[in-house]
Amino acid sequence: MSAERDGIHAPGDMDPEAFRQEGHRIVDWLADYFKAPERFPVLAQVAPGDLVAALPASAPESPESFDAIFRDFESLVVPGITHWNHPGFFAYFAISGSGPGVLAEMLAAGLNVQAMLWRTSPAATELEQVALGWLRQLMHLPPSFEGVIYDTASIAVLHALAAAREAVVPDVRSKGLAGRTDLPRFRVYLSAHTHSSADKSVILLGLGQDAITHVPGDAYHAMRVDKLAEAIAADRKAGIVPLAVIATIGTTSSTAVDPVDAIADLCEAEGIWLHVDAAYAGVMAMMPEWREIFRGAERADTLVVNPHKWLFTPFDCSVLYCRRMDVLRQAFSLVAEYLKTTDASTVRNLMDTGIQLGRRFRALKLWMVLRYFGAEGIRARLEHHVALARHLAQWIDETDGWERMAPVPFSVVCFRCHPRGEDDEAALERRNQAIMNAVNRSGEAFLSHTKLDGHFVLRMAIGNLRTEQRHVRRAWTLLQEAAATV
Numbered sequence: 434m435s436a437e438r439d440g441i442h443a444p445g446d447m448d449p450e451a452f453r454q455e456g457h458r459i460v461d462w463l464a465d466y467f468k469a470p471e472r473f474p475v476l477a478q479v480a481p482g483d484l485v486a487a488l489p490a491s492a493p494e495s496p497e498s499f500d501a502i503f504r505d506f507e508s509l510v511v512p513g514i515t516h517w518n519h520p521g522f523f524a525y526f527a528i529s530g531s532g533p534g535v536l537a538e539m540l541a542a543g544l545n546v547q548a549m550l551w552r553t554s555p556a557a558t559e560l561e562q563v564a565l566g567w568l569r570q571l572m573h574l575p576p577s578f579e580g581v582i583y584d585t586a587s588i589a590v591l592h593a594l595a596a597a598r599e600a601v602v603p604d605v606r607s608k609g610l611a612g613r614t615d616l617p618r619f620r621v622y623l624s625a626h627t628h629s630s631a632d633k634s635v636i637l638l639g640l641g642q643d644a645i646t647h648v649p650g651d652a653y654h655a656m657r658v659d660k661l662a663e664a665i666a667a668d669r670k671a672g673i674v675p676l677a678v679i680a681t682i683g684t685t686s687s688t689a690v691d692p693v694d695a696i697a698d699l700c701e702a703e704g705i706w707l708h709v710d711a712a713y714a715g716v717m718a719m720m721p722e723w724r725e726i727f728r729g730a731e732r733a734d735t736l737v738v739n740p741h742k743w744l745f746t747p748f749d750c751s752v753l754y755c756r757r758m759d760v761l762r763q764a765f766s767l768v769a770e771y772l773k774t775t776d777a778s779t780v781r782n783l784m785d786t787g788i789q790l791g792r793r794f795r796a797l798k799l800w801m802v803l804r805y806f807g808a809e810g811i812r813a814r815l816e817h818h819v820a821l822a823r824h825l826a827q828w829i830d831e832t833d834g835w836e837r838m839a840p841v842p843f844s845v846v847c848f849r850c851h852p853r854g855e856d857d858e859a860a861l862e863r864r865n866q867a868i869m870n871a872v873n874r875s876g877e878a879f880l881s882h883t884k885l886d887g888h889f890v891l892r893m894a895i896g897n898l899r900t901e902q903r904h905v906r907r908a909w910t911l912l913q914e915a916a917a918t919v
């Protein structure tokens with residue numbers, strides 16, 4: 434008996450014609466937004482709780498028109514948005530999505546595929562292989578690296594360290610770590626400036642934060658290899674087993690560069706898993722003049738690079754390259770009966786390379802971005818950002834009462850206002866905090882801070898596709914104006 438004759442009708446989705454109409458409206462809205470994101474303040478100028486107070490406490494019982502929903506989006510949600518697309522966004526790492534990336538996201542959302550198995554969308558699995566093969570070549574990494582896309586570098590480092598743990602404790606899957614008297618203590622070596630996600634991974638993997646050694650850095654906040662070697666030797670002597678070293682190319686605070694080549698020599702000699710965190714700066718491996726900085730990265734066991742940071746791919750997209758994918762698979766592959774397929778030995782099932790079963794079709798946006806801009810176009814944009822950062826550094830260097838606090842190897846400038854004769858650190862911190870708050874209140878520029886060697890430091894990160902010299906110049910003027918009034 435047919436459903437119609439039985440009187441059973443699916444309530445169904447939005448009508449396709451209504452979808453077309455609303456879709457056009459949204460594309461128009463986004464096109465206007467991308468044309469002039471400056472019409473919004475870059476940092477949301479709202480108070481905590483504003484949006485919660487403006488929205489009903491429970492979901493509507495009856496359907497609402499898309500028109501009404503969209504009106505609330507514009508009038509209530511948008512004011513609470515901090516605009517990462519704004520050319521004056523200089524905080525954290527100034528990421529930007531891009532037109533092709535956003536369009537690809539729309540297609541991925543529409544297709545809504547879930548690439549856990551090759552068969553649950555062969556193209557999603559294979560496009561990931563293709564796009565990551567292209568990116569690997571552009572970054573001059575050898576074919577021995579197999580790539581996998583995760584959401585973030587935090588999850589990538591968790592997988593990298595889980596693989597390192599698997600390599601050192603092959604029976605960890607069955608026996609775990611707790612209560613074992615047959616295992617030594619383990620150690621993971623970071624620099625003082627390694628991203629905090631590494632610490633979180635160590636906690637999550639059951640190693641305990643006490644397993645971390647923060648290796649001292651040099652004057653430029655790069656890990657000292659002699660100190661790393663000393664720490665490893667002392668641990669070995671005490672019966673502690675080195676599990677992994679994390680070297681960073683482009684630290685979060687100041688974009689410092691750890692000496693990866695020398696660290697790779699040491700890790701090779703000691704048989705220690707080397708993870709290279711190039712989440713922000715990894716894309717610069719595409720640039721001939723920066724290649725030297727990446728020397729040794731090809732010997733890492735794992736390396737992470739985030740296309741969502743500086744490769745114009747909308748959030749989220751993080752790539753982990755691994756030279757020992759067999760070990761990573763050994764750590765994560767677990768095939769339940771309902772996921773078994775007869776083609777398992779001939780295809781790549783992405784669920785085997787991570788904790789997640791379901792995974793989004795992120796490769797589509799990376800593939801479209803790489804094609805749309807081309808390697809040439811990407812290099813030109815990276816060069817532009819580096820040039821802007823160098824100009825800013827020069828203005829700071831030439832201005833009395835300001836000082837630069839770190840070298841500028843990429844596109845982040847660390848600096849502070851330091852009037853002659855004012856050397857009280859607490860007063861300098863208050864002064865610079867006040868300057869930063871004043872600039873951020875302007876709605877024209879947004880920057881963040883860090884601490885380097887105990888000094889409160891302002892940070893301007895340049896990496897937005899829409900940022901031009903006039904935006905950097907304006908931020909510099911705002912900083913100087915604020916400094917004159919605090």
Ligand SMILES: Cc1ncc(COP(=O)(O)O)c(C=O)c1O
Pocket residue numbers: 526584585586587588628630681683684685710711712713739751
């Ligand atoms: C060097 C570095 N590694 C890792 C991360 C974590 O990135 P994600 O937000 O993708 O987890 C960051 C974030 O800024 C970072 O700067």
